[in-house]
Amino acid sequence: MKNYTLDDMSSFFRSIGEKDYRGRQIFNWLYEKNAGSFHEMTDFSKELRGLLDENFSVDALHCVERSVSSVDQTEKYLFKTHDGHYIESVLIRNEGSDEARLTICLSTQVGCAMGCGFCETARLGFIRNLEAAEILDQICLVRRISGQRNNNVVFMGMGEPFLNYDNVLKSADIMNYTFGFHISVRKITISTCGIRDAIERFIDEGRPYNLAISLNDTLSEKRRRIMPVEGRYPFAEIVRLLNDKFPASRNRLTIVYVMREDNISSEDARRLKKMFKYNRIKLNLISLNEGSHGYGRPSDEEAARFVKELEIMNVPITFRKSLGRDISGACGQLSGKRYAEEVIHSW
Numbered sequence: 001m002k003n004y005t006l007d008d009m010s011s012f013f014r015s016i017g018e019k020d021y022r023g024r025q026i027f028n029w030l031y032e033k034n035a036g037s038f039h040e041m042t043d044f045s046k047e048l049r050g051l052l053d054e055n056f057s058v059d060a061l062h063c064v065e066r067s068v069s070s071v072d073q074t075e076k077y078l079f080k081t082h083d084g085h086y087i088e089s090v091l092i093r094n095e096g097s098d099e100a101r102l103t104i105c106l107s108t109q110v111g112c113a114m115g116c117g118f119c120e121t122a123r124l125g126f127i128r129n130l131e132a133a134e135i136l137d138q139i140c141l142v143r144r145i146s147g148q149r150n151n152n153v154v155f156m157g158m159g160e161p162f163l164n165y166d167n168v169l170k171s172a173d174i175m176n177y178t179f180g181f182h183i184s185v186r187k188i189t190i191s192t193c194g195i196r197d198a199i200e201r202f203i204d205e206g207r208p209y210n211l212a213i214s215l216n217d218t219l220s221e222k223r224r225r226i227m228p229v230e231g232r233y234p235f236a237e238i239v240r241l242l243n244d245k246f247p248a249s250r251n252r253l254t255i256v257y258v259m260r261e262d263n264i265s266s267e268d269a270r271r272l273k274k275m276f277k278y279n280r281i282k283l284n285l286i287s288l289n290e291g292s293h294g295y296g297r298p299s300d301e302e303a304a305r306f307v308k309e310l311e312i313m314n315v316p317i318t319f320r321k322s323l324g325r326d327i328s329g330a331c332g333q334l335s336g337k338r339y340a341e342e343v344i345h346s347w
């Protein structure tokens, strides 16, 4: 039932001779009250509850595993879909922020076709897009199981959100509805590896959500080796699009740059300086996590030198030293929840 927008829901109730307001009522049950079954919806008649139960299901996912980090209480959830696939979500507590922030990092696809060189999900290949209900249910189930309400959402778990554009934007809209989760547009971030056409569509449609785009190298040839998307959508074209059209007054834009041993030269710093109109973005710098990807993590001294060079050139950056973690998250354009955590921390 969570594939229905509020309009869809109201039309459905009209079609069975019920009043429009039933749509708002059921949104309230599904999202605000996070009901697990139609039988909990006690302001609906018994007959109506029976009819809904016969024709729809409340939950689209089933939680099969939950692990909690003993270091920082980050929680990882493994969900099973109705057709037997597995996806992950991560509930992250933000540190170092005055406001207590609880963020859910959402998956948008089973597997992913983009083949990024440092990514666990890439090894699965693409299996299928998640429906809006499966995206929204990650929030419903994490809230129900953890007993906590997130106030941030980042689309940067498994999959490339902009290759599942309609379902991702539909679920973001439902999260934002007053009668849905009522999460502010400023607290919803969509992260992409750089699907240029979808970024343009997002801008042209006036979508109000934050955007994060992974860059990770300043030279096209080198970027292509770690992010094959560069072959189809060169980052230079995305930069032109952003500099021409990005509505900085409406949306927040973060460019993510994962520092490796081989992408933090002084020339890289100068190329980054030239790339953007820097009053319009934030450059989020993260040191690569150790992993089985075969890329070298820079030493703390090398990373600090690169950060300093950018600061001297007045490039607006955010950078935090890496945080020790004892469970790994799903994905993101580098290594899971740390990426999500850094991006949401950057504004």
Ligand code: SF4
Pocket (backbone or CB within 6 Å): 112, 113, 114, 115, 116, 119, 120, 121, 122, 157, 158, 159, 160, 193, 331, 332, 333, 334
């Ligand atoms: S980093 Fe993201 S876009 Fe790249 S392969 Fe992994 S899931 Fe896909």
